[in-house]
Amino acid sequence: MNRCLFLMCAVALVGASAQSGTLIAGSVRDQLGHPIVGARIESAGRPGPEILGQTDAEGTFAFEASGVKAVEIRCAFCQPERVRVASDGTVVAIVRRYVAVAADAPTPEDIASLPYGSAESTLSLAPFVVLSDSHAVVPGPQLSDRGASTESGLLVDNGVPNYDIVAGVSPFYTTPSHDTTDVSVRRVRDAYRYGDVAGGGTFAISGDGQVQPVIALFGGDRALRLGLANQTVSGSTAYSGDPFDRRSRLDAMANWERGDTAESASFSAASGLHTSGSGDAIASSFSSARVEIDRREPIDLHAALTADRGDYAISSSLYPASAAWSDVDARVSVGSNAPIAPFATFVIRQSSGWYGSAGTGGPQLSTTLGQAQSVAGVQLRGRRLEATAAYGLNHVQYNGVYPSEQPSTTAASDAIVAFTYRPSSSWTFDASLGTSYRLPTFLELYGSNPDAVLSIDRDRTLEATLQYSNNRRLRTQITALHRRTNGFDAGSVSSLGAMIAWQFAPKLAVRAWALRVMPDLRTSSPLLRFGVDPQRASVGSTWVTYDNDGAFRIDAIWRRDVLDWAPNPHLDASVSGRLSANMRWYAASHSRNGTRYSDIGLRW
Numbered sequence: 001m002n003r004c005l006f007l008m009c010a011v012a013l014v015g016a017s018a019q020s021g022t023l024i025a026g027s028v029r030d031q032l033g034h035p036i037v038g039a040r041i042e043s044a045g046r047p048g049p050e051i052l053g054q055t056d057a058e059g060t061f062a063f064e065a066s067g068v069k070a071v072e073i074r075c076a077f078c079q080p081e082r083v084r085v086a087s088d089g090t091v092v093a094i095v096r097r098y099v100a101v102a103a104d105a106p107t108p109e110d111i112a113s114l115p116y117g118s119a120e121s122t123l124s125l126a127p128f129v130v131l132s133d134s135h136a137v138v139p140g141p142q143l144s145d146r147g148a149s150t151e152s153g154l155l156v157d158n159g160v161p162n163y164d165i166v167a168g169v170s171p172f173y174t175t176p177s178h179d180t181t182d183v184s185v186r187r188v189r190d191a192y193r194y195g196d197v198a199g200g201g202t203f204a205i206s207g208d209g210q211v212q213p214v215i216a217l218f219g220g221d222r223a224l225r226l227g228l229a230n231q232t233v234s235g236s237t238a239y240s241g242d243p244f245d246r247r248s249r250l251d252a253m254a255n256w257e258r259g260d261t262a263e264s265a266s267f268s269a270a271s272g273l274h275t276s277g278s279g280d281a282i283a284s285s286f287s288s289a290r291v292e293i294d295r296r297e298p299i300d301l302h303a304a305l306t307a308d309r310g311d312y313a314i315s316s317s318l319y320p321a322s323a324a325w326s327d328v329d330a331r332v333s334v335g336s337n338a339p340i341a342p343f344a345t346f347v348i349r350q351s352s353g354w355y356g357s358a359g360t361g362g363p364q365l366s367t368t369l370g371q372a373q374s375v376a377g378v379q380l381r382g383r384r385l386e387a388t389a390a391y392g393l394n395h396v397q398y399n400g401v402y403p404s405e406q407p408s409t410t411a412a413s414d415a416i417v418a419f420t421y422r423p424s425s426s427w428t429f430d431a432s433l434g435t436s437y438r439l440p441t442f443l444e445l446y447g448s449n450p451d452a453v454l455s456i457d458r459d460r461t462l463e464a465t466l467q468y469s470n471n472r473r474l475r476t477q478i479t480a481l482h483r484r485t486n487g488f489d490a491g492s493v494s495s496l497g498a499m500i501a502w503q504f505a506p507k508l509a510v511r512a513w514a515l516r517v518m519p520d521l522r523t524s525s526p527l528l529r530f531g532v533d534p535q536r537a538s539v540g541s542t543w544v545t546y547d548n549d550g551a552f553r554i555d556a557i558w559r560r561d562v563l564d565w566a567p568n569p570h571l572d573a574s575v576s577g578r579l580s581a582n583m584r585w586y587a588a589s590h591s592r593n594g595t596r597y598s599d600i601g602l603r604w
Contacts, residue, residue: 025062026091028055028073031549032109035059036095039075043068044082076471077102079506100509100545101475101501108182110545112603113553115574115588117177117221117240119205124561126185127499127513128479129201130539131561133568133593137274137282138314138530140170146481146495147517148188148461149200150534151438156204158251158268160288160306163197165369166323166353167443167530169312174270174286176247177240178223180205188461188481191436192392192414193345195373199414199436199459207236207251220597232256242597247272260297266290277594284312300335300343319530325353339381345392347373355443363447363528369439370397377416387419396439401450408454412437425471431464440488447528457487473503479515491521497540507548514540535565552577563594576603 028036041053041061052071053063071091073081079096099107105126106114116122120141124131130147134140142152155162155171162171186193186202194202207225220242227236235252249270256263271285288308295301311324328350335343354366377390394412399405418432438457445452461483469475476499483493497515504510519534541559546552553576560569574588583604590597 023062023064024052024068024071024085024089024091025060026093027058027060028075028093028095029059030078030095030097030099032097032099034097036073036075036078036097039073039078039095041091042072042074044070044072077469077475078472096506098473098503098506098509100511101469101473101503105183105185110555111181111183112584113555113574113576113586115555115557115572115590115599116592117179117223117599118172118592119175119180119183120172121590121592122180123183123185123203123205125511125541125543125557125559126183127477128495128497128515129185129203130515130517130537132534132565133561133563134531135276135278135564135594136318136530137276137280137316138167138169138319140274140282141172142170142531143201143203145185145188145201146463146479146497146515147519147534147537147539148459148481148483148493148495149438150457150485150489150493150519150521151197151200153200154194154198154202156202157286157288158206158266158290159292159304160268160290160308161194161327161329162286162288162308162310164310164312164323164325165327165351165439165441166325166355167321168441169282169284169323169530171286171310173274173282173284173312174247174249174272174310175205176223176225176238176249176270176272177221177242177245179207179225179236179238179240179249182206188436188463188483189388189416189418189432189434191434192375192377192390192416195347195392195394195412195414196371196437196439199438199461207238207249220595221599223601244275244277244593244595245272260295262294264290264292280314280316280318282312282314284310286310300333300337302333303331305330320358321356322358323353323355325351327351335379341379341381343375343377343379343390345373345375347371347375349373353442355447363443365401365442365446365450367401367442367446368399369442370399371395384422385419387417389417391415394437396454396456398445398454401446405451410454410456412439412456412458426468428467428469429464430467431462433460433462435460438487441529443528444488455487457485457489460484475501485521488527489521489523491519493521493534494518507546509545509547510542511545512540512542514538532564535562537562537565537567550578568594580604 028039036059037057039055040051043050052065053061055061070084073093073095077098081095083091083093106122128146130144132142144153151168184204191198223240225238233254237250239248251268253266267289269287273283275281290306292304306329309326313322331347333345349371352368356364371394373394375392380387392414396410396412398408414436416434421429436459463481465479467477478498481495495517499513501511517537539560543557546554556573558571570591572590576584576586578584587600
C-alpha cells in the first residue's frame with residue numbers, strides 16, 4: 001500500500017489548520033486497498049474512549065481534537081487497529097477486514113481465484129441461490145432465489161435485463177467463462193423494481209474493462225480475456241472454449257460526468273455454441289446497446305434507454321427449433337435520500353419475437369408484447385428500523401399470432417411491504433409480504449393453442465430471515481419462504497435454509513449454506529415448456545478459503561446443485577499464487593453439468 005498517497009490526501013484535508021494541531025485527518029482502507037465506509041475513529045489511551053469521527057464513502061475522515069496522540073479504528077467485520085497520529089495531524093490506517101464474513105456474494109477478489117469460470121456457478125455460491133441445470137441443451141442453467149420460481153429469475157447483464165420472452169431458454173449461454181468480474185443478488189422482495197421474471201430473484205453480473213486479462217493456457221476450459229481502459233472509455237473482448245462449448249464477447253463503454261450528472265453509453269455483442277453429451281446443440285447470440293443518465297442532486301434521477309436482440313437455433317432430434325426476439329426498454333426513476341424517501345419508476349417496454357419448430361406439426365408463431373409499468377413507494381431509513389412499501393402496476397398487451405386477431409390485454413401488479421429491524425448490533429430480522437407476477441412466454445401462451453386466453457402467474461410471497469453476527473468473525477442466518485401461485489401454474493413453494501460464515505483464523509474462512517426446497521405445483525393446462533418440473537430437493541455448498549494476503553490462496557468447495565432436478569453433488573477446488581506484483585498463476589478443477597474440467601493458467 002502506498003503510504004505516501006494516503007498522506008498526500010490527508011495533508012490536503014488538513015490544510016493550513018494542521019499546523020495548530022487541532023485538526024486530525026486521514027484515510028482508512030482494508031488489506032485489499034478498498035476504502036472502509038462508516039469506520040469509527042475513537043480516542044486511544046484514555047480511560048473512557050470517545051468516538052471522534054467516522055469515515056465517509058471514500059474512507060476518509062477529519063475532525064478537531066486536542067491532545068490525541070493515537071486513535072483506535074473500529075468497523076464491522078474488522079480487526080481493531082491502533083494507529084499513531086503523525087506530527088502533522090495525519091492518520092493512515094490499513095485494517096484487516098474479514099471480507100468472507102461481511103460479503104453476501106462472492107467478491108471480485110473471490111471471483112478471480114474461484115475454480116469457476118461460469119457466471120451461474122459463481123452466483124449460486126451466494127447463500128440460498130438455487131442452480132438448476134439440465135442434461136438437454138434447453139432450458140439450460142437457471143437460477144432462483146430460494147427456489148421461489150418455477151422458471152429462472154432475472155439476469156441483469158452489465159445493466160441490461162436479459163431474458164428470452166419467446167421460450168424461456170437460459171440467458172447464460174452467451175457469457176464466456178472467466179468474463180464475469182463482479183456479481184450481486186437481489187431477493188424476491190425486490191421484484192417490484194423490474195416486474196416480470198424478477199419474482200424469482202434478480203442476478204446481476206458485470207465485466208470490468210479495467211480488469212487485467214485472464215488466460216487459461218491448458219486444460220478443458222480454455223479462456224482469454226483482454227481489457228483496455230482509461231478514465232472515459234473502456235473495452236474488453238473475451239473468448240472461452242471447451243469440448244462442449246465455445247463463446248465469445250465484445251464490450252465497449254464510455255463514461256463522462258457533467259457537474260452532478262453522470263452519463264454512460266455501452267455496447268455488447270456475444271455469441272455461443274453449446275453441445276450436450278447426447279449431441280444436441282444450441283447456437284445463440286445476444287447483443288445490446290444502452291444509454292444511462294444518473295443525477296444525485298437535488299433528487300436522485302436515473303434514466304436509461306436499452307435496445308437488445310437475441311436469437312438461437314436448436315439442433316435436436318426431439319425439438320429442432322429456432323427463435324429470435326428483440327426489446328426496447330425506456331425507464332425513468334426518481335427518488336430521495338431523506339430519512340423518509342418517496343420514489344417512483346416509469347417504464348415502457350416493447351418486445352417482439354418469433355418461434356419456429358422444424359418438427360412435424362410443430363408451432364410456428366410470431367407476436368409482440370407491450371408493457372407500460374409504473375411503480376410508486378416510500379422507504380424509511382432509521383438506525384434500528386428500515387422499511388419499504390411499494391406498489392407497481394403493469395399494463396400488458398399481447399398482439400396475438402394472426403394479423404386479424406384482437407390483442408389480449410390484462411393488468412399485472414406487484415406490491416411489497418418489507419422491513420429490517422435491528423434490536424441490537426448483533427441481531428437483524430428481515431421480513432416481507434408481497435405479490436409478484438410472471439408473464440407467459442410466447443411459446444407457453446400460443447404454442448399449443450394460438451387462440452389461447454391470456455393468463456399469467458400471480459404470486460403471494462411471505463419470507464423472513466433472522467441473522468446473528470458478532471460483527472467480527474462470525475455471521476449466521478436462518479431463512480424461510482412460502483409462496484402461493486395461481487395462473488398457468490397453481491400451488492405453492494416452500495423453502496427453509498441456514499447459513500454460516502466464519503473467519504476462524506485471520507487467513508482461513510468457511511462459508512456454508514443449506515436449503516430445502518419443497519415445491520407443490522401443478523400446471524392448469526397443457527403447456528409447451530422445456531425442462532423438468534421442479535421437485536423437492538436439498539441444495540447448498542461448503543466453501544473453505546485459505547488466503548495468505550494474496551500471496552497464496554486455496555479454495556475448496558463441496559456443493560450440491562440439481563441436474564434435471566436430481567441431486568448433483570460435486571467437489572471443486574482451485575489454487576493460485578503471486579508470481580510478481582501484477583501476475584498470478586492459477587490451477588483449478590471443477591464439475592459442470594456432469595463433466596469434470598481441469599485448468600491451469602496465468603492472470604495479470
